[in-house]
Amino acid sequence: YHPQTSGQVEVTNRGLKRILEKTVGENRTLWSDKLEDALWTFCTAYKTSIGCTPYRLVYGKACHLPHEIEHKAYWALKHTNFDLRTTGDHRKLQLNGLSELRDQAYDNSLIYKERTKKLHDDKIKNRIFNVGDQVLPFNSRLKVFSRKLKSRWSGPFTIAEIYPYGTAK
Template sequence: MQRDCILKVKTCDNYEKYAAISMKPAEVLDSMEVMRKKLTDAKVEWADLIPEILWSYNTTIQTTIGETPFKLVYGTEALIPIKVGIPTLRAELYNQNHNIDTRKAELDLVEENRDVAAIKQKAMKQLIERRHNKKVVPRTFSKGDLVLRRTEEPRRPSSHGKLVANWEGPFRIAKVLGMGAYQLQTLKGDSLSGNWNISSLKLYRS
């Protein structure tokens, strides 16, 4: 009974025309989300926080590459400010000659570290792409199918404000052009000017 009710609602004419338009944002790094939140909270003082946030980003290990941007540029990890005031083995056991030798070795390996990071990044992108493709349901229309067309801003009646329907129609697929493009016609058979991309169309079920 519940499934029947859900199906009934989804095939209702008004439900389909006023259905929300999916605007899912692209995936972003968690660190970028933190940066955005911090800038939002800072309000008018956001410009003063940019150096601090960039430093935080550049000294944080990135999930996609397994390294910090700072190390990939300079060949070694940064000595963050808090470690300057707090005694650490790196500072306590500092030896200039040993430090020079270690630095030379790090610089010899920096290109290799960059190559490894690039491989990790590519592998991570491929993994994310495979996961995404598993969830994607291919969507195509055939000639004669009934579809709704997204109501673009220029065609929205200004008098209706936010209450205007997000979709208009239905229209019939007149011709499949390929590459996600279609020509439409009204139910009376009148052709609509222009071609329409599949991203602006959805199947009409009523």
Template sequence: MSDNYKEWPEKIPFALWGYRTSIRTATGATPYYLVYGMEAVQPVELEVPSLMILLESQVPEADWVQARYDSLIMLDECRLNASYHVQLYQKRIERAFNKKVKPKGISEGDLVLKSDRASLPIDLRGKFKPNWAGLYLVKKILSGGDVRLPDSDGNHFKNPSNFDQ
């Protein structure tokens, strides 16, 4: 939309308008609708009246106010529907992601390495520090991919570890 980088501040309102008035896949609604409870009137609809504009212009003001009040009362239900839509979308994305996940085949009694993500504030070895800590025996496998690992003294770590660690 712009020929050079100096014009982008002038184009931001158009980009924001496009974002706010386009339907989001996750919610199934536009951000404008979720905030204001009604769809935005596009600027082109003021020049070339659409059916929505023609119908609203013929409605008496008292009826329009009552219809607007009713739509605002229904706004919480619309937001709740958007919330349900987000949950379904997240489950769909999770299913698509989990199709690519391969089980690791770890069972109780196996020896595993644990990733060492807790780095010291100053580690002089830098990128040469080890990424893994010792051998641990898988004591118990919990639901959701969590495992209980005891340290060398037989004491369990404070928190369970994930299979990806």
């Protein structure tokens, strides 16, 4: 298991970490006690990338809090005279709706990925390199662990091969 290789896992872990940081407070040793609440918060929060909450994507309906459940139970008691055939048809419609919801979430995630890729690609500067050119690549790790007099540039390196999208070896 290597979460750094999956961007979606990284984003999820980052979101959970932010929620835990806000709920745990000063006593960070008790983070495991708050994990279930953080997961509940994460699963019931709207996600732009899929266009709904993860809870709704799994269960096909919005999450109801205890006071909403009480109201729904009262409504169900009022309408207990139901026909079995009608109930079966209603359940089939619910399952079809869940399938449509998942397809829509998949389409939304593809649109979101395309949009974020376009935003990322727009930031990339188009530089033309040739085989044999000398380059000094920026070392982003040295930016995080900076030392005052250490250069953040590596090299010089000589370009041996050119690949698509401006990458080189």
